[in-house]
Structures are given as C-alpha cells and as structure tokens.
Amino acid sequence: MGTAALLAAVAVVMCALPHLAAAQDSSSANQSLSDLVDSDLQPVNSTKALKTSEQSVVRVLVVYRGYGGVPLDTVGMGSGFVVAPGYIVTNYHVVEVPPEASSADIYIVPHKDSGATYQPVQLVKKWVEGDLALLAAPGLKVPPLKLYLTPYKNERVVTMGYPDVTDHLLNRSGTALLEPADAYVTQGSIALFASTNPDGSRVETLFHTAPINHGNSGGPLLNECGQVVGVNTWTAPSSVSTAGNLDVSAGQYVATHVSALNSFLSSASVTPTVVTTPCYAKSEDEIVKDDALSRVLAAAAEAQVQRLAEQKKAEADRAAMEIWQLGAMIVLSVLVLILIGLIIRREIRHRTEIHNKEPLAPTAFDEPARPEKVKPPKPEKAKAEWVPHDRVKLPGIKHPIPWGWIALALIIIVAVVGFLIKEREIDSRLSKPKVAAPVATAAIQHMSCDVDKSMSANPLPDAGHIEFDFDLVHACVNGRTPYERQADGNLLRFTTGDANPVAARMELTADGTLFTRYDYRIDPAQYKTFVAQKAALGSLRCSANADAGALAALGENLARIRTLSQSYLTMAPETKTVWRCKAS
Incomplete structure (x- = not known):
C-alpha cells in the first residue's frame, strides 16, 4: 500500500507538469505580445494636436496715442502665443511705438475656443536684435505651448496667426477686431537654417515654405505635434523691376529659431515647457487609413505568439508522455523480475517439502531416468546384504533457477524499451545531432x-x-x-x-x-x-x-x-x- 501511494503521488505530479508548463508558456506569450507594442511608434494625432495648440494663439492689437494721450487713427496688429502661464511672446516690431506716437496701449484677443476675452497686457522685456517681445497677462487662463528645440530640415510645419489681409477680406474693422476669432493656418516645411537673420544680426533663424502675411508677425511656427519650432518674423518683400513689373519672391518666409526664443525667455526668468522627443505625428485621416494595417499586423503578431506557445505546450506534453512511458516500462521490468523471483522461491520451497517427505521421488527439475540394462540373474542365489538407510545415495538435485526464462524476459524488456525510445523525440535528444545535408x-x-x-x-x-x-x-x-x-x-x-x-x-x-x-x-x-x-x-x-x-x-x-x-x-x-x- 505504501508503494502504491508513492506511485500515485508521482503520477499526480507528472500529470501536473504539462499544465504548469502551459501556464508559464501562456504568461510568456502575453509578455511577448506586450513587448511588441512600442509606445514610441504610436503617432500623435496631428489634427487634434494642432486644434488644441490653436487655442493658445492670440491676436495682438496696439492702439497708438499722440501727445496729450489722444488716440491716433492707425492701429498696429500682429499675432502672439502663450509661452508660460500669464506670459505671451510676439515680435518687438508689432508693439514698438512709432516716432509719430508718444505711447501705445497693447491688447490681446484670445482664440474663440479658449473661453477668454480681450484684455490689456504690459510689455515686460524686449530684444531688439532678435525682434522679440515678452508681454505679461496675469489674468489669462490659457495653457502655454511647448517648445521643441531641435527641429530638422524638411520637417513639415504649420503657421498660425491673424493676417490683416484676412480681416480685410472678411470686412473686419474697428470693434470687430476685439471679438475672439479663428486663427489662420498654412502648411509648409523647413527649407534652411541660418545663423543670422535678414537684419544682419547674429540670431539663429530658419527659412520655411508655410505662407505668412502682414499680421502673422509674432505668431508661432509649429511642427505637426503642435510644438513651437520658431516665431514668424519676416517675409521676402516684393519689388518693382526695371520694366515696371511687380516681382514677388514666393516661398521665402523667415522665422526666429526656437533656440533663440528659449534664450530670450531664460534671460527674462521665464521657464517654458521644453520637449526633447522627436515629433512623430499623422493626421486623423492617415491614422484611420492605417488602422486596418495595424489590426492586421497586431493579429499576425498575436497569432505567431500563440503558435509558439502552443508548440511549447505540445513539446512539454510529449516530454511528459515519454517520461511516463519510460517509467511504466521500468516498473513493468521490476515487476517481471520480482515475479520470476517469487516463482523461483516457491519452487525451491516446494522441492524442499517433497524431498523431505519422499527423498527418492522425482521432481519437475529431474532429468528422466534412462533405462538401465539388467543382467540376467545368476543361477545361484546370492545373499542379500543389509545396507543402512542413511547410506542410501539419493539422486542429485539440480539448481532450480530457470536462467533461460530470465534471459528471455530481459531480452523482451530491453527490446520494448529500445523500441519506445527509438519512436519518441527523446531519441533525438539522447543521440548525437545530425548534420544537415548540404544543399545541392x-x-x-x-x-x-x-x-x-x-x-x-x-x-x-x-x-x-x-x-x-x-x-x-x-x-x-x-x-x-x-x-x-x-x-x-x-x-x-x-x-x-x-x-x-x-x-x-x-x-x-x-x-x-x-x-x-x-x-x-x-x-x-x-x-x-x-x-x-x-x-x-x-x-x-x-x-x-x-x-x-x-x-x-x-x-x-x-x-x-x-x-x-x-x-x-x-x-x-x-x-x-x-x-x-x-x-x-
């Protein structure tokens, strides 16, 4: 009973091994599937990112006053954007007071979706060479834009602002300019980097192909993730040729590099949010089109992981079955040997009992007695001698162990075990690896x-x-x-x-x-x-x-x-x- 209980416990453990291996394979499969998802390869939705960034772009209005505080007829206009809570950046030439005015009042008009209204702001710092100005708007509750300091050539960019040509086409004038509106958006790419600006000052500058007009000055140049890469400042001027024709330099637009903007903000003790990860963005239409491909790739990856897990589980099950078969053959061999030993022991006892009762009685292990030639008796009678019983010579008893049967049993066991091993995968693991045949x-x-x-x-x-x-x-x-x-x-x-x-x-x-x-x-x-x-x-x-x-x-x-x-x-x-x- 103790041996049977031990064998049953071993059987339970061996049955549980394939299931434990399957659980581990399933866990590793899930882990492998999660490793296939790389967050850096998930694109930013540029449509939503730019729509959110647009709410941080403001219109800048400058009301000039003459001597005695009398408002002049001319009004300065430009664009700007929020760089930190309560701070706005624009071009200095937008808020600069002209010679004919003694002072100016600066106002900002936020985007219509920002939930804010127009309000006065104060000039807190200027940088004439870089044509930048910092405005303070303590009551403005608009989230700031982030700065990406390392834009690259040929990167797609977007300009945002409030060009006055659009206001003229929409017949906006006077008080209509104080009403929050949508920003004007154009697209292009970065064409060139330069270490000096068109004024000749040593300021990091970039050229791009996103069209800007009067009124875009001071507005942001953004990448597709809605991050600032420059401040729109110049456009190539039109000129009159010697023949009297108007020559327009199309596609030449200049912005102050974001690194120069960051240095300017640091000098004013303003800390913007800086991004170091490169922009990887797609429009909402592109993402929708790629969804089908993404699903196919994800399904294929998951199917491959599942196949690997099922293959490992099948290998574990085969290995467990091989162990069971080998164990069964070993147990069977031991039982056969024990049975042979019991038969031999019983035969020895049986022979001993028979020998004690009838010493001269033949047994199954005795060789049949050969008939002896009997000589004819002599004519005369001979006297019979009396021989003591203890001097009677008994026939020899041969060893009772059937070595032939034992050898036959062992041959059968070895043959069966060899056949089972040869037919299973364990044979390939125990034998030397086969060298692959060379290709013809x-x-x-x-x-x-x-x-x-x-x-x-x-x-x-x-x-x-x-x-x-x-x-x-x-x-x-x-x-x-x-x-x-x-x-x-x-x-x-x-x-x-x-x-x-x-x-x-x-x-x-x-x-x-x-x-x-x-x-x-x-x-x-x-x-x-x-x-x-x-x-x-x-x-x-x-x-x-x-x-x-x-x-x-x-x-x-x-x-x-x-x-x-x-x-x-x-x-x-x-x-x-x-x-x-x-x-x-």
Missing part, C-alpha cells in the same frame, strides 16, 4: 543580367550590368537577401533607400531570367514612418541551412512587409527597369 550546388546559379531597354519605361539613370547568385530552392539572392515566393512561382521583395525617401518593388521570375525593379518616391514624413515600421519587424536574412521554424518565421515577416509596403506605394512608380538574365 546545382540549385545555386550565378546570373548575369543586362538592361532590356525595350521593356524598361523610364529606367534608372545609372542602371547597367548586374550579377548575382540565385538560390532557386530557397528563393535567396547572394546568400542573404530573401524574396517572397508568390502563388504563380515568381519572387517579390520590397526595400527602401538608405538616404533618399524612395522605395522599390523588385520582382524576379521563378527561373531568375527576368528581373524587374519599380522605384517610388515617398513623402519624407511618410518615408520616416515607413522605415520605422519596417525596422520594427526585425532584420531579414535567408540561409540555405535554416530549419522549418526559421523559414516559416521568415515567410511571415516577408508577408508583413509586403502588406506594409503596399499601403505606402499607392502612386504610380517613377521608374521601371527590366534586366534579362542568363545563368553563367
């Missing part, structure tokens, strides 16, 4: 290709002769570049440029004799997002010695990159280049 050299061909100009529509300018090693079996080029095999047998691959915002679609026929490349130009911001999402899938390399699991994972990643690429390569390709190849 005939499967790898060296291809030599030349451009087919008749089939190439607008080919690449530098397209010429190319050569590569083509592995037909593994769809691998040069031993490292994988291609995705399509239903028709042709091979497909997508790639991106290292420096320029371009992407390419490359197709290779199943026999490697025709190679086609399509090149697409992508918007720089979309290209940056595309490269980040593509890099998140990991590096891709092919190998002739890869196992089945590695090949399956590579195929899934190639399918994800194809789905991702097709969402960006929606326009017609700029170039199409076709090479005809021959095996050499």
Whole structure:
C-alpha cells in the first residue's frame, strides 16, 4: 500500500507538469505580445494636436496715442502665443511705438475656443536684435505651448496667426477686431537654417515654405505635434523691376529659431515647457487609413505568439508522455523480475517439502531416468546384504533457477524499451545531432543580367550590368537577401533607400531570367514612418541551412512587409527597369 501511494503521488505530479508548463508558456506569450507594442511608434494625432495648440494663439492689437494721450487713427496688429502661464511672446516690431506716437496701449484677443476675452497686457522685456517681445497677462487662463528645440530640415510645419489681409477680406474693422476669432493656418516645411537673420544680426533663424502675411508677425511656427519650432518674423518683400513689373519672391518666409526664443525667455526668468522627443505625428485621416494595417499586423503578431506557445505546450506534453512511458516500462521490468523471483522461491520451497517427505521421488527439475540394462540373474542365489538407510545415495538435485526464462524476459524488456525510445523525440535528444545535408550546388546559379531597354519605361539613370547568385530552392539572392515566393512561382521583395525617401518593388521570375525593379518616391514624413515600421519587424536574412521554424518565421515577416509596403506605394512608380538574365 505504501508503494502504491508513492506511485500515485508521482503520477499526480507528472500529470501536473504539462499544465504548469502551459501556464508559464501562456504568461510568456502575453509578455511577448506586450513587448511588441512600442509606445514610441504610436503617432500623435496631428489634427487634434494642432486644434488644441490653436487655442493658445492670440491676436495682438496696439492702439497708438499722440501727445496729450489722444488716440491716433492707425492701429498696429500682429499675432502672439502663450509661452508660460500669464506670459505671451510676439515680435518687438508689432508693439514698438512709432516716432509719430508718444505711447501705445497693447491688447490681446484670445482664440474663440479658449473661453477668454480681450484684455490689456504690459510689455515686460524686449530684444531688439532678435525682434522679440515678452508681454505679461496675469489674468489669462490659457495653457502655454511647448517648445521643441531641435527641429530638422524638411520637417513639415504649420503657421498660425491673424493676417490683416484676412480681416480685410472678411470686412473686419474697428470693434470687430476685439471679438475672439479663428486663427489662420498654412502648411509648409523647413527649407534652411541660418545663423543670422535678414537684419544682419547674429540670431539663429530658419527659412520655411508655410505662407505668412502682414499680421502673422509674432505668431508661432509649429511642427505637426503642435510644438513651437520658431516665431514668424519676416517675409521676402516684393519689388518693382526695371520694366515696371511687380516681382514677388514666393516661398521665402523667415522665422526666429526656437533656440533663440528659449534664450530670450531664460534671460527674462521665464521657464517654458521644453520637449526633447522627436515629433512623430499623422493626421486623423492617415491614422484611420492605417488602422486596418495595424489590426492586421497586431493579429499576425498575436497569432505567431500563440503558435509558439502552443508548440511549447505540445513539446512539454510529449516530454511528459515519454517520461511516463519510460517509467511504466521500468516498473513493468521490476515487476517481471520480482515475479520470476517469487516463482523461483516457491519452487525451491516446494522441492524442499517433497524431498523431505519422499527423498527418492522425482521432481519437475529431474532429468528422466534412462533405462538401465539388467543382467540376467545368476543361477545361484546370492545373499542379500543389509545396507543402512542413511547410506542410501539419493539422486542429485539440480539448481532450480530457470536462467533461460530470465534471459528471455530481459531480452523482451530491453527490446520494448529500445523500441519506445527509438519512436519518441527523446531519441533525438539522447543521440548525437545530425548534420544537415548540404544543399545541392546545382540549385545555386550565378546570373548575369543586362538592361532590356525595350521593356524598361523610364529606367534608372545609372542602371547597367548586374550579377548575382540565385538560390532557386530557397528563393535567396547572394546568400542573404530573401524574396517572397508568390502563388504563380515568381519572387517579390520590397526595400527602401538608405538616404533618399524612395522605395522599390523588385520582382524576379521563378527561373531568375527576368528581373524587374519599380522605384517610388515617398513623402519624407511618410518615408520616416515607413522605415520605422519596417525596422520594427526585425532584420531579414535567408540561409540555405535554416530549419522549418526559421523559414516559416521568415515567410511571415516577408508577408508583413509586403502588406506594409503596399499601403505606402499607392502612386504610380517613377521608374521601371527590366534586366534579362542568363545563368553563367
């Protein structure tokens, strides 16, 4: 009973092991799935971010007074924005008192969605060289904008402000300008950085292509996350040519760099909110369009994690079953040996009892007695001698252990155990690992290709002769570049440029004799997002010695990159280049 209880306890523990392993696999699967979600790759909704930032942009009105405090007919106008609680930044030339006036009253008109009304403000600090002014508005309850100190060239930007040309078109004048309204918004990109401004002062400056007009002076230049990267200050002036025509310098707009603004605020003991993380933003329409792709990628990632978890659980179950089978065979072997021992012990006792009762009686272990030749008796009678009973010689007793049966039982047990081990995965773990058979050299061909100009529509300018090693079996080029095999047998691959915002679609026929490349130009911001999402899938390399699991994972990643690429390569390709190849 003690042995049976012990065996039952062992059985319970062995049954619980696969379930514990499955629970651990499920936990690790959930952890792996959470690791796939990178918060840095989640874009900011630029539509909402810019709408929120717009509420911090104000109109600046300056009422000039002559000597004796009499208001003049002219009014100065510009834009500004909140940089810290109760503080507003604008251009100094917006609030500067002209020579014909003795003083000026400065007012701000907040955005219509801010919930505030117009109010007077005070000039607390100016910077003439940088054309910046700091205004104090203690009663203003509007959240400040954040500063991003490291904008980059070609970054998409937005200007916000209150240009007077818009007021004229809407017939706003007089008291209508004191009513909160919407800001005017334009888009462009950063074109150039400079260390001096148009006035010749050594002030960090940037050029951009987001149009501004009179009245935009002092307004913010924002990135797509609604963060300040500059203060709009200048626009290239129009001029009259020698022929009397008006020349307009389109696209030349200048802003004071945000780093200069930050230095100015520090000198005034004002601490703005500074952001160091690069802006990664998409419009609400772009996010909606990407939702389908995001769901597909997330579902594929989760399915892969679940498959790995199920595979680990199956391996744990198989290992537990192997342990059970081996344990059962060991127990069975011990029981057979014990049974043989009991049989031998019982036979020995039985023989001893029979021998004590009938010493001359034969047993099952005695050899059959051979008939002896009997000599004919002699004619004369011989006297019979009396022999004592204790001198009678008994036939010899052979050892009762059946060695033949024991050997046969052991052979059967060893054969069954060897068969069970050989048929299970444990055999591969106990034996030496098998070396993978080398791939036949005939499967790898060296291809030599030349451009087919008749089939190439607008080919690449530098397209010429190319050569590569083509592995037909593994769809691998040069031993490292994988291609995705399509239903028709042709091979497909997508790639991106290292420096320029371009992407390419490359197709290779199943026999490697025709190679086609399509090149697409992508918007720089979309290209940056595309490269980040593509890099998140990991590096891709092919190998002739890869196992089945590695090949399956590579195929899934190639399918994800194809789905991702097709969402960006929606326009017609700029170039199409076709090479005809021959095996050499």
